[in-house]
Amino acid sequence: MKPLRALAYARRHRPRFLAELKEFVRFPSVSNQPQHARDLRKCASWLAAHLRRIGLEQVRIVPTNRHPIVYASWQHARGRPTILIYGHYDVQPPEPLDEWRTPPFEPVVKANNLYGRGACDDKGQLFTHVKALESYLKTERKLPVNVKCIFEGEEELGGSPGLENFVNRNQSALRADAALMSDTRMLGPGRPALGYAQRGNIRFELEVSGPQHDLHSGNFGGAVHNPLQALCEIIAGLHDSDGRVTVHGFYDKVREWSDEERSYMERTGPKDQDILHDAGVPREWGEAGYSLYERVTIRPALTVNGISGGYQGAGIKTVIPARALAKISIRLVPDQNPREVEQLVRRHIVQAAPSTVSVKMKTLGISNTALVNRNHPALRAAAFAYQKGFGAKPVFLRSGGSVPAASIFQKKLGIPTVLMGFALPGDRVHAPNEKFHLPNFYRGIETSIWYLAAAAKLGAARRENAAQEAVHA
């Protein structure tokens, strides 16, 4: 039962698919920036209309506290399994703008890559599944499985707050056998990878305050503790000289993996030099005793993502700033408890803060880790599909990032998530000049077509679920 007609359709319509993806990327759907709230609504409407046009049903734009979820389904494959397809249409902020070679929201194709914020993360990858569904519906008039699509607009906020509520309230309507998403990376061109583990994270802001207003550093320098300096002291103190986090108890619950798992990782995962090459740095850094792949997947990490304080314009302004702000995120691994780590860090910072300044720590969000058994049938079907789409057997890969959706589906719906990434390590996800490798876009569509075909054979406990239950906000 080869999906030949769908595959032929997908190949024939590549130029139009690309044109549509460019339309999709053009929306500046930056979920983090309140000024873009309307752009997210417009983007959601565009996507909903698109899903309707390709033949999906029950298409709804479901409001959340911030940016809506686009839902759609097709449930006429009686007796067949149900696949929950997930993606996110929101994107990271494009800043720093001056480092983009072309404007972030004016997608441009150069040398087989589509450049633009979200081209890869996650509009391009999300769109592979939309185009796979279209390819079936426009040729076969049906899908090989039942499908429920959830495309959210809050992934880049971190924690997917609206998604968690939505899934909580629609546990029965969202019943499925497995989830499928493409929001992770391959090992390299032609080297597909299936994610089976994601780190969790805690994100927070740390504010250090001193004088009531900025002071002239000539008049007060030497007698007043500078909040910016105090912030540097606190941040410098969060790691020891061996790259380990100094927070008391931070590593206590970190799972030590078996030699078997570690040697599997060594065999299948990226090498140190691959990671250094992808990062564009000459030298490694971090915890001794672990490969770089291990450091970014089975070891936790604390990163300061941004600092602002004092004068940042041209030249110099000789002030002691009244306050300084840092944005910090911590990547968590099994079996760290996010709330517990949050408390440990909070205690550490309160103790580290000198009495000459005051500190405030605000938690912005928390995501759990996600872990899938590599032998689950849904993953085997995905491996088969990859082999068909890319002509190569995928490796099973851990990711250092966090996809809150995977842990939400695991926790709330009891289903595994297939993390079938089409991003390349050099796609500059979250960075200026983000791009999507167009051969991966086209192969991704074919891989998704193959996956839906293979998923039809999944043994499934819940395939009797034929009643179409409506979702609600």
Place this chain on the structure above:
Amino acid sequence: MKPLRALAYARRHRPRFLAELKEFVRFPSVSNQPQHARDLRKCASWLAAHLRRIGLEQVRIVPTNRHPIVYASWQHARGRPTILIYGHYDVQPPEPLDEWRTPPFEPVVKANNLYGRGACDDKGQLFTHVKALESYLKTERKLPVNVKCIFEGEEELGGSPGLENFVNRNQSALRADAALMSDTRMLGPGRPALGYAQRGNIRFELEVSGPQHDLHSGNFGGAVHNPLQALCEIIAGLHDSDGRVTVHGFYDKVREWSDEERSYMERTGPKDQDILHDAGVPREWGEAGYSLYERVTIRPALTVNGISGGYQGAGIKTVIPARALAKISIRLVPDQNPREVEQLVRRHIVQAAPSTVSVKMKTLGISNTALVNRNHPALRAAAFAYQKGFGAKPVFLRSGGSVPAASIFQKKLGIPTVLMGFALPGDRVHAPNEKFHLPNFYRGIETSIWYLAAAAKLGAARRENAAQEAVHA
């Protein structure tokens, strides 16, 4: 020989003087920000026209590499001394804008204070002398001394680069017996102070670079050294836990002052609690063994004035930034050699930088210290004028700030500078909501009138200088 007519004129015209000062403050003459270059030219033209209108001669707008100098003179007091009046019409950047209660360049009077960027530093203080000159010229048709005015537009760039060149090229045309400027602070309302010492400074930018572009901190956190963290480590390492600068050799040439000088400072200077109150901080910080007044005047200090790196918008963006930037200034005291200290700091930073990142240090400018003998006749005349203008005897005060002009006049023209400040400690110089206390504006004008009268009696070596030599760029 009391300047009664000039004083009466000054009192009668206060409302107009204030209206004119507001016009002056309205120019956003921010020398540090290239987008304001035109505003500086407009402000200079306005000032030159004003000086012409009040009766000064040889009025010229002298170009420099960046922002012009406004020059004017009146040299008909044959056989009398010559006073060089200095001020600067450029202002500090107004940022952070959201902390201003009224727009920085829309001057507003509230509760006897004029609010606006530059109201105090230095437009308001500069203007006291302009209005004193006007008060004489419009009543007596002459001045009690010869006067040369230099009003520059590059003081807030630090180092007054154009002024130094201008003075270098016009040493003969600028010959004078003493310089007079108002760009420093009083001890408090009704407590005038004459500056006799200023710290020098070195200003530089420190850039730390790591990956070639921003990285996703999920994918790379734990394996790549974060330039922002490395910057924090370097900055934290610039001070020890006692608040002393750790740069090797930094204190080697710092002059130790006599017990006599230190007890004079203790008697006359602000107390620790005054400085803490002015700063709006509950606790002191810094080198043990020195009063806060000593720490900010006879001890050097290193201040990080700004840091930028990574994501600074709303929410969080989980990146490892490609680079991080700090702006740092060092206040110098006798007998530190600026160039030598610059080299010591450069060496320290190169050694402190971990091999996982690269650092670049760019010197933005250097100013020398300035020191005047408290017993110089020009300072005694100033003390007399203060007594007349404010009804109080001034104390002789050291300042922690730097007025490059004073060290330039000392070095290039061999004359002392009277630092006759009219700013109050609470005037928020360099900070949002800068203000000028209007009673100090009016008393400042009268003090300047008295000073010019008293200066007529200065013994002077060069009063034969009657030929009017033109200045050039």
